[in-house]
Amino acid sequence: xxxxxxxxxxxxxxxxxxxxxxxxxxxxxxxxxxxxxxxxxxxxxxxxxxxxxxxxxxxxxxxxxxxxxxxxxxxxxxxxxxxxxxxxxxxxxxxxxxxxxxxxxxxxxxxxxxxxxxxxxxxxxxxxxxxxxxxxxxxxxxxxxxxxxxxxxxxxxxxxxxxxxxxxxxxxxxxxxxxxxxxxxxxxxxxxxxxxxxxxxxxxxxxxxxxxxxxxxxxxxxxxxxxxxxxxxxxxxxxxxxxxx
Numbered sequence: 001x002x003x004x005x006x007x008x009x010x011x012x013x014x015x016x017x018x019x020x021x022x023x024x025x026x027x028x029x030x031x032x033x034x035x036x037x038x039x040x041x042x043x044x045x046x047x048x049x050x051x052x053x054x055x056x057x058x059x060x061x062x063x064x065x066x067x068x069x070x071x072x073x074x075x076x077x078x079x080x081x082x083x084x085x086x087x088x089x090x091x092x093x094x095x096x097x098x099x100x101x102x103x104x105x106x107x108x109x110x111x112x113x114x115x116x117x118x119x120x121x122x123x124x125x126x127x128x129x130x131x132x133x134x135x136x137x138x139x140x141x142x143x144x145x146x147x148x149x150x151x152x153x154x155x156x157x158x159x160x161x162x163x164x165x166x167x168x169x170x171x172x173x174x175x176x177x178x179x180x181x182x183x184x185x186x187x188x189x190x191x192x193x194x195x196x197x198x199x200x201x202x203x204x205x206x207x208x209x210x211x212x213x214x215x216x217x218x219x220x221x222x223x224x225x226x227x228x229x230x231x232x233x234x235x236x237x238x239x240x241x242x243x244x245x
Contacts, residue, residue: 028239035208068204074238075207083107084142087175103129112206117199126155
C-alpha cells in the first residue's frame with residue numbers, strides 16, 4: 001500500500017482536533033450549525049442523529065467554546081481587507097438586570113469589523129472601542145459614520161483626529177441594521193448570562209455567520225452556487241479539512 005500523503009489541511013486538522021473522539025468533520029459541522037443558524041445547543045444535538053451521530057448538547061457547547069473563536073479568527077485572516085468607510089453604532093443589552101452596551105463596527109458592505117461589550121457608552125468607552133478596531137485592523141479608515149452620540153466625536157478627536165466624521169440622520173442605517181441578527185440570537189439564548197458570555201459568543205458569531213451570508217438577492221442561481229462553493233472552500237481550509245471534489 002502506498003504511503004499516505006498528508007496535505008497542510010490534514011496537518012491543521014490533526015493539530016486543532018487532537019484528542020477528540022469525533023473527527024474534525026463532525027466537530028466543525030456542529031460549530032457551523034450553531035453559529036450560522038438560530039439554533040440552541042439542544043437543537044444541534046437533535047439534528048445530529050439524522051447523520052447517525054449521537055452526542056449531548058454539553059459536547060456541542062464545549063466544541064463551540066473551544067473552536068468557535070479559532071474558526072472565526074481563521075476566517076478573519078483569510079478575508080479581504082475591509083472597506084475604508086466604517087459605520088459604528090451601539091445598542092444596549094440587558095444582562096442580569098443591568099444595562100450594557102454592544103459597540104459594533106461594519107464597513108460599507110456591511111461586513112463586521114469588530115464588536116466590544118462594555119458597561120458604559122461615554123468618551124472612555126468610545127476610545128477603547130476605537131483602539132480595539134485600529135489594533136485589530138491595522139489601518140485608519142477614510143471616514144467613520146456614527147449616530148449623534150457625542151462620545152464618538154470626543155473620542156475621535158483624540159484617537160483619529162484626521163479621519164472624516166459623518167453623523168447625519170439615516171447615514172448609519174447599515175450599522176443599525178447589523179444588530180438584527182444579534183437580537184435574534186439573544187432571544188433564542190434567553191439573554192446573555194454575562195458581559196463575558198456576550199463578548200465570547202458575538203466575537204465568533206459575527207465572522208462565521210457573515211461569511212456564509214452573501215446576499216442571495218444579488219446573484220443568479222448559478223452565481224450563488226459559485227460564491228457559496230468558494231465560501232465553503234475557505235471554511236474547509238480554516239478548519240483543516242480538504243475540499244471534496
